Amino acid sequence: MAWNEPGGGGNKPKDPWGGGDQGPPDLDEALKKLQQRLGGLFGGSGGGRGGSGGGGKISGTVLGLVLAGAVVVWGLMGFYQVDEQERGVVLRFGEFNRVAMPGLQWNAPLIDEVIKVNTTKVRAKNFREIMLTQDENIVEVQASVQYVIDDVESFVLDVRSPESSLEQAAQSALRHVVGGMTMDLVLTEGRARVASEMQERLQAYTSAYGTGIRISTVNVDESRPPTQVQGAFDDVIKAREDEERVKSEAQGYANSVVPEARGRAQRQIEEASAYREQVVASATGEASRFNQLLTAYNMAPDVTRERLYIDAVQNVMSKTNKVMVDVEGGNNIMYLPLDKLAERSASSGSQGGRSMQSDAARLRELTDAVTEQLRRDAAMEQNRRGGVR
Structure with missing residues (x-):
């Protein structure tokens, strides 16, 4: 029956519960009727007000059990497990509440929401870019970025798509670094420098964006000129x-x-130094010898003069192979074949050591005889000059 259906008398609407002109229904009466209807659904007596009271009691017990079971199921639904490598971001009515640590956790179902994030897994992003260098050449660079989640709250809540923001920031950092270098440097030994500067710049970008991402490694896998060139x-x-x-x-x-x-x-240079030392030493020795001769000459001029003469003759005779000796007061000239004697000495030396020694002894005796004769002639000449005076 509709609320606005006329009934009874007048134009007042008829009460669907049959209350007539009574006021608003009593709350206890409404709850009692609802209990009776639920009891009918669960097999109890659904008669009018005069029905038996036992059916109402059974329906209430069943309802309590159902409500208790629902509460138990609701409570069990709140248990969850957070792994060791994960962290859980707990949202209560969509607002950040806390970060769940590893272990068995409980949150109110339908009220709290848990977003689990793996914070130890090393993620990677690969991308390839074609860009201009500082010397206006085109290079193609393929790089890879490895990263981990450092701040789960920022990663989940602060940025809508942090990994997409990371990729765009990596491209920007790579273009900035490569744009400040020459092509030769990028293609050869400058790849390590590109990776280092790119990692530093990319970390600054992600920290400024609040993505909660920590860059672990940046690698430049390949750098080459475009295929067309x-x-x-x-x-x-x-x-x-x-x-x-x-x-x-x-x-x-x-x-x-x-x-x-x-x-x-x-x-x-060493030979010149040695020659210089030799010449200096020889000159020094000659000067010293001359001083000594001068001293000896001052002490005995005649003897020193004769000695110098004999030394000079001996020096000259030792360098010639023929000697002619003119004896004063005679017509015979003595001839000494020194070259023949030397050849005989050499030939005898090849035959045996004894003959060589004998020839050498003969040569010495002959030389001494000549020297003695020269000394006598010099003495006789000196006496003759003294007698003339």
């Missing part, structure tokens, strides 16, 4: 290698020639 670039690389090879050969030749020239120069 690969042939020309290979020619440039080959020419550069030829240049380095020629430089190495020239350096090797210089390393072999320069030390040798330095050695020769040093040897000449």
Whole structure:
């Protein structure tokens, strides 16, 4: 029956519970009717008000059991497990509440929401970019970024898509670093520098964005010129290698020639130094010898003069192979064949040591005889001059 259906008398709406003109229904009466209807659903007596009271009691017990079971199920639904490598972000009515640590945890179902994040797993992002260098050349660089979740609250709540933001920040950092370097440096020994500067800049970006990500490693996997100019670039690389090879050969030749020239120069310097020392020493010795002779001459001029004469004759005779001796007061000239004597001495030396020694002794005796004769002639000449005076 509708609420606005007329009934009874007048234009007042008819009460669907049959109350007539009574006021608002009593709350206890409404709860009692609801209990009776639920009891009918669960098999109890659903009669009118005059029904038996036992059915109402059974329906209440069943309802209590159902409510208790629902509470137990609701409570059991709140238990969950957080692994050792995970952290859980607990949201209560969509607002951050706390960070759940590893272990068995409980949160109120349908009220709290738990978002689990693996904080120890090393994640990786790979990307390839084509960009301009400082010297306006085009290079293609493939890089990889490895990272971990350092702050789960920021990772889940502060940024809508932190990994997408990380990729965009990595591309920006790579373009900034490569744009400040030359192509040769990027393609050769500068790759490690690119990775280091890129990691530093990327970490600054992610920290400023509040992504909760910590960059662990940045690697430049490949750097090469674009495919369209690969042939020309290979020619440039080959020419550069030829240049380095020629430089190495020239350096090797210089390393072999320069030390040798330095050695020769040093040897000449040493020889010149030795010659200088020899000349200086010889001059010093001659000067000392002259001083000594001067002293001896001052003490005995005649004897010193005769001695110098004999030494000079001996020095001259030792360098010639023929000696002619003119004896004063006679017509015979003595001839000494020193060359023949020397040859005989050499031939006898090849035959045996004894003959060589005998010839040498004869030569010495002959030389001594000549020297003695010369000394006598010099003495006789000196006496003759004294008698004339």
